[in-house]
Each structure stands twice: as structure tokens, then as C-alpha cells.
Amino acid sequence: MNIMEITDLYVGFPTKDGLVKAVNTIDLIIEEGENIGILGESGSGKSVFADSILRLIKDQTVTKGTVVYRGQNLMEMDKKELRGLRGKELGMIMQNPSSSLNPSLTIGNQIGEAAAVHERINKKERNKKTLEILEKVRIKNAKQRMKEYAHQFSGGMKERAVIAMGIAQSPRFLIADEPTKGLDTLVKYKVVQLLKEVSENKTMLLITHDLDVAEQICDRIGILYLGEFVEISAVDALYRTQLHPYTEGFFKAMPKNGMLPIEGLPGSLIDLPEGCRFHPRCPKCMERCKKEHPPLYTKQDGRKVRCFLYADSE
């Protein structure tokens, strides 16, 4: 069953240099229960994409398209209805715990707030619930730790606290934005284990630039380049062979895969390259790629790729 259907999603920010077309355009169907990874480099639009699903973007932003979550179009919902869904149905694990946690509230207070926002419960029940959630994300000595502040927590602990806030109301759909950024090897390993655990029986959209993390957590991965998917594929197949030249470049740039650089720089989201957006950097660029914008072809095995090399494989 499909839990979310995203069609023609477009997000643009007006700036003094021009319109930044951060998401342009995305179509994606997410099945209930799957873990889908959105992989991309900075400036690919991945965080804006995540924020736009929950409509956590500024009002002056130009948004087009539909995001249908279990029959309801989130883009047309009024703010009150939307607030009813956030947290309860759609949970968010925010990027960068050091700045998404409030430094002047105790950790327990913040998680309690997230847990009780839709419910009228007394302080005692609230504390009990907070404690349960903290234990669920494996914060040791939770009773004591819930009285502490963010600055008393290490990086890994803060990440756990942010995860706790995201799952506080056990949402059906979880969005995690770069949950392992800046974490040391062992801490990262543990956070990945935790994410696997908390996403059981849920649907999760994971935003990341980390190939290893995506491989461990996701069933399917979409690769974003300049605001659009260039490839969508099941994890096993993708890590065996990459279809799109950008995906291939991205994999080969990893130190363990040879550390081969992709020539050039990502283009600008204001002046998108004509034709295929990757063509100025593509080693396999053809004449056609400079003028025509390739569609997302679906191969017989179900993999999707936005490249003319696969024009005949449909």
C-alpha cells in the first residue's frame, strides 16, 4: 500500500540573486513500511525536500505539486489540520541536534513537550512517558539525564534526544534529516542501530550524504542532483551497479572506492544547466544531453534513471 504519493513537487525560494529552485521537480511514491533513502550532496535540495513534506518552509516560498499522505494532500491542508498530523502521524528527526535542541530547556522538558502536545496529561504522566521514550532511545540513567540540558550531553546523546523527540508520539511516518552527520565511527554505528530499531513497523524517509549509512538502513534509495532524482533503485542493485553517470561518480569519489573526483562543480540552483543538469560534468555526455532534459526512464527491472543512455531500455 502506498503511504505517500508525491507528484510534481516544486519548491523555489526567491532571493536577491534570483529564484533558487531547490526542488524541481520530484515525483515519488513511498510504500507503507519501507525505508527510503534520499542521497545527495549539499545543494542537491535534499533537506528542502524533507522540510517541504511537512511544510516547514517559509511562507514566501513558491511551492507547486501535491504530497498526498494517506489520501490527504498536505500541500492544501490548513495549518491547524497540519499541526494535528505533525508529530502524531509524521514525525521529524531534525538535522543538527546542537542547534535544534533548546539550550534553555531540560532534555526531559523538550521531549515531554513533544510527547504531550496533542494530549492533556498531568505532569506525572508526562514524566513517566518521557522516561519511557528516553529509555527507548537507550539513554542510560534516563531519570537523572532528563533533568539535564543539551550542553551536558555529548554529540551522540544529543542525537538520541532528537530521535526521541521525533518518535515521541510514535508516528507512522518518520523523516530523519542527516541523523549521523558529524558523529564518530562507534557513535554512528550505535545511532544507525537505533534508527533501524525505531523505524521498525514504520515508514522512514532518511536524508543523508553517507553511502554506508544509507546502505545499512534503507530498502530503496533515490539520488538527488540539483533538485531532481537522477536515479531511484533498490539498495542491493544500486550498490552493485550504478546506472546514472552522476551516481557512478558519487560512488567512485568515496575514498574506499578509489577517491576519483567528479570533474567540475555542481551547477547553480538559480541558473540550472540546460538539457541534462549533469551534462557539464558528465564523462559520457552526448550531443543530445546538452539540449534535451532527460525524463526518468523506468527499466524493466524497475530501476529508474534519468539518462539518455537508457532511453531504449524501457
Place this chain on the structure above:
Amino acid sequence: MEKSYTQAVAHVSFHIEKGKVLGIVGESGSGKSTIAQCITRLVEPSSGEIIFRGEEITRMKAGKLNKYRRNMQMIFQDPDSALDPKMTISESLEEALKLNQCHYSAEERKRKTDELIALVGLNAEHKNRYPHQLSGGQNQRVVLARALSFDPELLIADEPTASLDVSVQAQILTLLKTIQREKELTMLLISHDMEIVRRVCDEVIVMYRGEAVEKGRVESVFGNPQHVYTRLLLDCNEENVKKWIDYKKEKGKRGNKNEE
């Protein structure tokens, strides 16, 4: 309250051969940056000695220290904050040249600036831009050019690609390695990424909480890691995690309360 001290680096000894690349790898808080700061005398070591080209430097006086510092240049993690936002790229480079190659005429400085810009793979069009008009990767190239303007013998790169994307990281590290080989520079590369060290370095030191737990040639440390911690960094799987936790228990090392 009694003043307390944190032991950032404890009894670490190593040497770098001229023209080689040494990697220091470890997690945050392992003391790897402190070592770099001791070598450049940004931090005074509490004890021990550092010998650079036969001279002990930890007690060197200011005048001599300045000359000595010229021979070692640093590249930092965040290129955007390492450059003066109010100076164009060529101004930044020319200023560095004015300081360290004071015999140059204005014309020579200009010529040298152009050379440096080309050396690090930037175009002439970047010359008159400001740091905010360039990407992180391009700024890191400028920082590298500025470091090279001193003709240093030792280059210390402290997580030079930690804030960059993978594809740009590959560009910068490839460039660093090429220049290091061409100029036969001695380099100290600090990183938390084992795979980067494997690609770039000749020798490696693995640090944990201020101690060097393993050191040796890259082929042998990576091919046949001896320490449980090294194995953990190389392959963070269930088995290695368990072994590491057992090892720490056995050693009776008490972690702090923030330990994961």
C-alpha cells in the same frame, strides 16, 4: 575549587621522514589536533620535545620561532573562515607573499600569485572574487595556495575536507597528494576517516584519548591491524564493537558519563 587539567595528549612519540605523509587518525577528542597545535606552537606542550630539522622548538624564542613557522604551514577544516572575507583571492595571496617573500617586487608578487592560482587548479577569473563568491572546495584551494606561497617544508592539514562533499573531497585530496609529490613536501594529515588516510598517507598513527594505540606503515596497519581499536575504526561491525567494549572493560578504563 581546585584547578583540573585534561590530558589531551599523553606520551606520544613519532617522527616523520622528509617527503613522506603521516596520517593521524582518531575520533573527536582523541588529541589529534592538539598534536598539530603543539608542532606549530599554537599550544605549549606540558612536557616532551619536538625536533624540527635538528632543532628543539618547544622552547624557541619569538624571533626564531617566526622564521621556523614559515617552514610549516597549516590548512584548516573550515576554509570559509580561514580566509579574510574582505579580501579578494588575489589580495589574500599577495598579502601572504608580501609577508614571506619580502624581496619580491609588486610585479613578481602578481606573477607568483597567478602561478599559485593555476597550481591549485583555479582560473584567472577567480582572482578578483571574494571568499563568499566561491564554493567551499574552491576556498580550500585558495587556503592551500596561500600555504604554498611560503614554500613550506612541512604542511599540516587538519581535517582539510571535513566540511566538503565527497566529490569535492576527492578533488582536494587528489590535488594535495599531487602537489605533495611534486614538491616533495612533508605532510601531516589529520583525519577521522581511515579510508582517506589509506589513500593519502605513507605512515599512520591511530589515536585514542590522547594515546597512540597503533602506529606504522599504512600497508601494514591497514593490512594487518593489531589493536582492537584500529580494527573497530576499519570495520565498525557487531563483532568488532563487542571486542572493543570487552577490551575497554578488561583494561578497566572508566568512561565519562557521556560515553556512548
